[in-house]
Amino acid sequence: MNFRDELQKRILIGDGAMGTLLYSNGIDNCYEELNITHPDRIETIHSAYLEAGADILQSNTYGANYYKLKRYGLEEEVSTINRKGIAIARKAANGKAFVFGTIGASRSFRKSDLDLDEIKRCFREQLYSQLIENPDGLILETYYDLEELEMVLKIARNETDLPIIANVSLHETSYLQEGIHLNEALLRLEALGADAVGVNCHLGPHHMIRSLEEVPLPKKAFLSVYPNASSLPEYVDGRFVYEAVPDYFGYSAVNLRNQGARIIGGCCGTTPNHIAAVKKALGNIAPIKEKKIIKRKVEVIEVAVKETKKGLYEKAKLERTILVELDPPKKLGIKEFMKGAKALHKAGVDSITLADNSLASPRISNVALGTILKKEIGSEPLMHITCRDRNMIGLQSHLMGLQTLGLNEVLVVTGDPSKIGDFPGATSVYDLSSFDLISLVKQFNEGLSYSGKSLGKRTNFKIAAAFNPNIRHLHKAVERMEKKIACGAQSFLTQPVFSTSQIEDVYEATKHLDTPIFMGIMPLTSTRNAEFIHNEVPGIKLPDTVRKAMASAGNDPIKARAEGIAIAKELVDAAAERFKGIYLITPFLRFELTEELSKYIREVDNKRVVELTANEQ
Template sequence: MEVDFRYELQNRILIGEGAMGTLLFINGIDQCYEEFNIQEPGRIERIHSAYVSAGADILQSNTYGANYIKLKRYGLEDKVSKINRRGVEIARKAAGKDAFVFGTIGASRSFRKSDLSIEEIKRSFREQLYSLLMAQPDGLILETYYDLEEIETVLEIARSETEIPIIANVSLHEIGYLQNGVHLSEALSRLEEIGADVVGVNCRLGPHHMIRSLEEVPLPAHAHLAVYPNASLPDFVDGRLVYAAVPEYFESSALELRKQGARIIGGCCGTTPLHIEAMKRAIGTLKPVSKKTVRPRKIEIIEAGNINTTVALANKAKNERTILIELDPPKKLGIEDFMAGADALYEAGADSITLADNSLATPRISNGALGMLIKNKTGNIPLIHLTCRDRNLIGLQSHLMGLDTLGLNEILVVTGDPSKIGDFPGATSVYDLSSFDLISLIKQFNDGLSYSGQPLGRKTNFRIAAAFNPNVRYLGKAVERMEKKIKCGAQSFLTQPVFSENQIEEVYQATKHLETPIFLGIMPLTSSRNAEYLHNEVPGITLSEPVRKAMAAAANDPMKARAEGMAIAKSLAAAAAERFNGLYFITPFLRYDMTAELTKHVRTIDNKRLVEVATHE
């Protein structure tokens, strides 16, 4: 288009394009949409042309996911340049002299932020950016960025590489807030400062919620506002997402969006040429507003969390011996033996019982329910394991709010064994979040914010433990993961069981630079068969050859095998106690008599040392 985009934006409201993927999807296409730029360019051109006929002033190249990271899923990573250049060329052909053509770059991060580092995003973004710029679009549009760090990063790159206009759109889970709790007005102001010509919001929300979000956003000082709402909240019908909003609703909504200062109004998921035509009809020749009344933002004061007078396990382990004992919830109903075991372990000197979350992907009685029973009966707060496997993001947030409500604030975050190794191998392993993401989410809860960025009402008071597996070939890599978890918010670590005194020393040397407490795992063996099963079949556990031989020598005598297993565990516990304040005893098969004996053994050693110190003084 020969006219100047920035000049046009100063004087009138421009209508953006609607959804591309929606029109492809309703025609039965369910594959990489960007591949059609080189496979069936005529189909993409016809969609663009339909939007131009409907009144769109700005077309977006069909390149939203045309980066290395996303195209690799389809084996198209070598076609990044071709797909992007063709995307601009197709849009240009459809636009003619009637519309501007903007190169589209979508976000790479999902809510699993740990899947992609900023460096990976930068590399992928630069390749797509340069490919688009080679085709000489009229501008760039960055859209559907939920993560503010990501869009700030890529916008800085784009602004440093080109002077063409840039539209930078974020996306919201909740009205007015990004997922890290930053208010929309602040986020748009930050993008304006980096150099975006247009800042705005797209996707996820329909017109109603976008209007409400913009009511709290002032007109930018130098940039302009853009709004690309979804057609509505989606419904799920016959296996497909369906958007219900009719074009007439968009017609009236366009007028409200204009009142909020929008200079560009387009459509996102679920919108069609009919929606764009309705908005064009509504706006007509109306001039953009130059002043608006901003609705005062309601500042919600986030109160402190529940007061918990117990000393955090991590803090205690920084200064003195602290013993955690894992006691698996039962696989069957009936908790008499379990509760008797919990009592025995506390009487033996355990500082806390830890409750696994369906360990080995086998369903057990809810550890939250048992944790509450233990708390009510003994007054002690158990440490609740929380896996990423069994709950989606909705379930995780709900579960965490429930645990906070119950006062169960000691949490161990674990990835969780994949469901295929458990009793129901056909069950789905969710893994919406990685362990890094879940640690970060709980830390955000402690700041009083939900995943979506909205205030929770008050801060939680979770103490966050994380898992550390020293049974790996490259211990340094495992320590690097620990350090990354600490940055995410981990306050202590529980290790997989170790079965070698040399390994205990190696772990100590590799981690002694860390101030974060480590609870070293020790697990009594019950038999040679138990030892071989753990060594050969359980992920993350490796037994030393001397231990396996010692247990094999007692294979035919259960009493001897138990005695040998306890002797090994006591020796390992004594060695671990020399290096670590924190010890983590793992009860085998509800044999709490073994971990109770092990706990008494360590407490006896500690008491003897105290007596010796007092005597010498």
């Protein structure tokens, strides 16, 4: 049989899930390793799908790449596992079904986990291993990220003339996670040479049918559909169970055929019984040659109300802009905090920045304090958002809440790991990296959630990011900075610096960038404080002159304060010559220190204006 010829003539039935059957039998580790350790189990499942009526058997190699196998210490077995996977499927098929090598996506929703070069290396190794065994074709499946799928499809098409099925996965009906419509995605895959293009996983038959209703028949390729047994699995006794009955799945297959599907199989939750139901329901029914498209009304995304007030990043491009970090209290009661906030506001601070449980210690919610600051003193706070405490769901909800409250200035940071805080046993979530979260906020500004679903309105967040100059190779930090700019960062706040030469180095390394930088300065409070930072804070080393100056104050708090302020003013002077943005970090809620520095900055600036005016006259 020739796959392409058969696809022209009839509907081909794919197989169902492999992992579902293994999972139901108590296997909950690396399924692909079974190609080596228990090939008979895999062959038995293939044979069951063949007997159920499958025309295409997929190799048990979905996650058999270097990156995923490394989790199990199997990274050196990539070639063996992939070759065995094809061979086992070939033996089970016995010439009665096509054998396709399966290659799944490497990226999850955390795009930053793997860059494209790493994915290319992983994909090529897996691809070449499978091609050695001469499969009848390849199936690229469960790709949420279209960029990744397009890249690997190009590689595969350049390396082989075998038939290729390319399937994307949807978070929402009809749309990929970047907001790309399914039809556009399939057209792009068809143009890259895929023989069949379509959808698999995450959604059940109902939502896949609705998605295909908006997709015309491809001109060259054919449609491929592998739904889950149902959209919503049930969680029973610690396990996910799909309750959709095979008859419903078979009935749905007829509706998928009516939408032009030429390959119909099953994904998560499906079993040989589901595939047998598809075979029975379809019988010898012919594929359709034309269809009507349902054009659903596109939801209009409202443009956010344009603000006349400049964002902090816009202001910092033109004039002196002062940010002061004031940590939310660890205990209930905000009297002292509000006293400090009002004093700083009066001193001419442009924004008070509110950390998000800094040092992984619980504090009063910065959202609550930000709302109070905005209401009571008219201040526009800069809200820190960490990746540590909220999963993908929580982060999106948090962003929608901030937009609703009008708290639109945000600083995206990774967040200190839980193990360094008050509760070292607490879970650090990190569903997203700082790069991913910056991209998500940018996507919110385009009116789209991560899944690609419309938010109804565009948000108007101003996106700041963190920049740490306290590393051995400054150019590496600048490279990370440039990557964050590409993701959507509009300004940067640095970690505290303690030498004028370091400020000069940062200026020289970043002067090619148009993105405003707020230079971080934190006044020292005592020699003990200085020694702690120097010896116990990773990456920060204080100059000997600074340590000696603080030591000279001994245990006298008045002298220590004066010395700390003097050092900070010297740093402020150096930073102000090169950067319009200054970021003062308040130590231990000692707001009188940053209040004095804020006044100093304004006084110096005013003095310069007077001098310039006098010179002009």
